[in-house]
Amino acid sequence: MSSSPLVQIRQTLADPGLQSAIYSSTGRLVEKRRQAISEGDPAEFERWREQAHQIKRHTLENLDYYLELLEKRLTARGVQVVWAKDGGEVADFILRLAREKNARLIVKSKSMTTEEINLTERLEEAGIEAVETDLGEYIVQLAGERPSHIVAPALHKTRYQIGDLFHERLGVERETVPEKQTLIARRTLREKFLAADIGITGANFLVAEAGLAVVVENEGNARLSSSLPRVHIVIAGIEKVIPRTADLAIFLKLLGRSATGQPLTVYTSLLGGPRRPGETDGPEEVHLVLLDNGRTRVLADRAKRQSLYCIRCGACLNHCPVYRKIGGHSYPWVYSGPIGAIITPQFHGILEQGWLPYASSLCGACAEVCPVKIDIPQILLDLRWETVKAKVREDTNRLERWAFGVWAWVMCRPRIYELASLMSSAITTSEGDGWLKSVPALFNLGPIRNWLSQRDLPPPPAKTFRQLWRERAGGGAR
Numbered sequence: 001m002s003s004s005p006l007v008q009i010r011q012t013l014a015d016p017g018l019q020s021a022i023y024s025s026t027g028r029l030v031e032k033r034r035q036a037i038s039e040g041d042p043a044e045f046e047r048w049r050e051q052a053h054q055i056k057r058h059t060l061e062n063l064d065y066y067l068e069l070l071e072k073r074l075t076a077r078g079v080q081v082v083w084a085k086d087g088g089e090v091a092d093f094i095l096r097l098a099r100e101k102n103a104r105l106i107v108k109s110k111s112m113t114t115e116e117i118n119l120t121e122r123l124e125e126a127g128i129e130a131v132e133t134d135l136g137e138y139i140v141q142l143a144g145e146r147p148s149h150i151v152a153p154a155l156h157k158t159r160y161q162i163g164d165l166f167h168e169r170l171g172v173e174r175e176t177v178p179e180k181q182t183l184i185a186r187r188t189l190r191e192k193f194l195a196a197d198i199g200i201t202g203a204n205f206l207v208a209e210a211g212l213a214v215v216v217e218n219e220g221n222a223r224l225s226s227s228l229p230r231v232h233i234v235i236a237g238i239e240k241v242i243p244r245t246a247d248l249a250i251f252l253k254l255l256g257r258s259a260t261g262q263p264l265t266v267y268t269s270l271l272g273g274p275r276r277p278g279e280t281d282g283p284e285e286v287h288l289v290l291l292d293n294g295r296t297r298v299l300a301d302r303a304k305r306q307s308l309y310c311i312r313c314g315a316c317l318n319h320c321p322v323y324r325k326i327g328g329h330s331y332p333w334v335y336s337g338p339i340g341a342i343i344t345p346q347f348h349g350i351l352e353q354g355w356l357p358y359a360s361s362l363c364g365a366c367a368e369v370c371p372v373k374i375d376i377p378q379i380l381l382d383l384r385w386e387t388v389k390a391k392v393r394e395d396t397n398r399l400e401r402w403a404f405g406v407w408a409w410v411m412c413r414p415r416i417y418e419l420a421s422l423m424s425s426a427i428t429t430s431e432g433d434g435w436l437k438s439v440p441a442l443f444n445l446g447p448i449r450n451w452l453s454q455r456d457l458p459p460p461p462a463k464t465f466r467q468l469w470r471e472r473a474g475g476g477a478r
């Protein structure tokens, strides 16, 4: 693990206010999801999940076909489709276009993909103002932070912190009522929308057959970003494509319920191209940037390919006991929680991020709630195996190998095993829970002390299995 996630994890664990903000916000989202599903037909929800899994599997197995179909349909409607290998190519394209259009101000909305490639930094380095317009994204941009949650980027902030932030950065009165804070942001952002030269959005789905980019949101800012400026750029990962509009219905129902507990999000925009003759609004130019950035590498691995099924609903984060303790900023990349733990090592290399698959209790809650049924625990195990093979965490591997070597040696020698069992019973002089902690000299050693800081073993029984067996068998059996 690099030092910065470790430092961040320690800071988060030591901050009760932050712990409470993360825990209560994710708890609310968990409860909303539960209600939304139980108000409908839970069995039907399960059928949608299975259908979505099969649609994603089929699409990714035929990704080249569907991407080319999408390109053909969009090009026919006047959309320029750009293929980008990585973030550098995306930034180069946008900067070229911005120079051509003499653009100074860009409004952005609904794009984790642009966060993934640090697009805002590249634009600002080139002297272009890039403003996030989702309320949560706007808050973290003002704070100079990155999103801490896929769906709720400012989930880690309290309304009092937001009041202070608006006061410092926008020069307004300190306001702690969320509705009033929203109005402050709205006033500021309206001016940005009206003055923007280019709007950038992500896409939740790309429908190949219909040639559509689909954006779902609750605030209306993605709709403004895509229709007010003269130029609209959609930036999306190549895995966002789905075959047909009929498939979209299933994904929209799953996404709303899984992300925010809504049957459907407030706005669903189906974007098919620039303004046509006779239409009164919409952009004059539309560009779709299809980003690879490591996705084809993941696609090539048949077992872990399902990591690309993700529709970024955030449900696995909300249900993850690790994410709920350490928060999104403790993860090294913009994707956090269980989905971050499986895609970050695959995108950035197992050698660099091999510690992430270990940041899980393997409780399986993520797989139970994932709307596209990604088997996250199995992928975590596969990645752990790869990590071991790649000899990452060399020190820990040595310690583990030594411990398992001793254990195997003892287990192969019945008399020594029995002696060890008797000794462990003998040293547990205190009764009840916490017996390990009552043997300070032996168990206060580095790694064991850390382990014991979060858990304990139940005390062993007074008699060993062998003693009981001998007693029951009348002393004859060994």
Ligand code: SF4
Pocket (backbone or CB within 6 Å): 150, 258, 309, 310, 311, 312, 313, 314, 315, 316, 317, 339, 366, 369, 370, 371, 372, 373, 374
């Ligand atoms: S992995 Fe599944 S649960 Fe997690 S964000 Fe992606 S779609 Fe949602």
